[in-house]
Amino acid sequence: MSLTDKAIERIRELIRTGALPPGSKLPPEPELAAQLGLSRNLAREAVKALAVARVLEVRRGDGTYVTSLEPSLLFEGLGGAVELLQTDSAALLDLMEVRRLLEPAATGLAATRITDDQLAEVKHHLDAMREARADVEQLNAHDAAFHRTVVAATGNDSLLTLLEGISGRTLRARIWRGLVDDEAGGRTLAEHEAIFLALSTRDAALSQAAALLHVTNTQRWLQEHVRSAEPPLRSTARRPLRTTSHPR
Known part of the structure; x- marks a missing residue:
């Protein structure tokens, strides 16, 4: 020391x-x-x-x-620390594992506490994601805002700050996913639609399951692609998002 x-x-x-x-x-x-x-x-x-x-x-x-x-204040530095991690597969996959542990549980909790106004905000970001399918940056901005609104509905600022820090890093991964996978846009919208529908029924178990499916799909995609010789995740340049599938 x-x-x-x-x-x-x-x-x-x-x-x-x-x-x-x-x-x-x-x-x-x-x-x-x-x-x-x-x-x-x-x-x-x-x-x-x-x-x-x-x-x-x-x-x-x-x-x-x-x-x-306050925990939320002390955890604020997490996002900055996470951003300094190198873009190697192990670090990114570790963060996705943490997100998979926390976010579904947070979404389930949010289902029992979310207000009508918060639910309307979630829907706003979902609608904006549909409209932004040709704009990767806007799609991912509303994707992040969608999840932030959901977790904020738990009323747990510490949980919100932790997941915000983790998602700041994985945001680039989602952008990359949209750039290289021509089916990612449709799948992502369908997964977010399922989360919203579950939240709207205030069903905690269903909401948690929908969020778990969403995060797991992202995690599996990363496991298949991050370890391969794909382009680095640092680029966030705006390019058209090639999508042919539609939410089901």
Whole structure:
């Protein structure tokens, strides 16, 4: 463990023990360094690292405070961290596995809590996906918004933030899927239609099953294509989406 890591751990210990509760202000840098038994430089580096992690908030001209430590706030950095992962097959498939574990359960929960207004928003994005079948970027933007609205209906901000972080990475995979698979558009629309219909009946088991089928189909497609010598996932250039199938 480096000296900076030790400094970070000591500040985290102060927070864990309640010596620095959420919303509290840290002592001035010289006092904090003396309290930690470290140099001011190390204390400063530790504060910077914890600020990036949303544990601390540095307010110019005022001082440094412990944040609310709400899970949704602390998880916000997940998406940025996920984006830094290399586009190798193992990392991408691992993320899809996590999504397969979480998203169907979240969709089932959403079915028991979704409001009429939220259901109408889900339908809006579904309709927009149908209209955007020739525009890959718009199709995937509404695809992501569709799933975000569904998970938001659970009322669980931590779950929403976790899945948002994971989906930020897999969004490029969905774009790639649309670019290289001439049947992906029709299948994706049909799967989203099934999710919406299940949600509209407030059937938790059916909603979970529909979401599981959708994520599983994507996961299987990735297993077949990501490991092959296909073009890299970094490109998100707009190209026509070749679709011949229609939602059933």
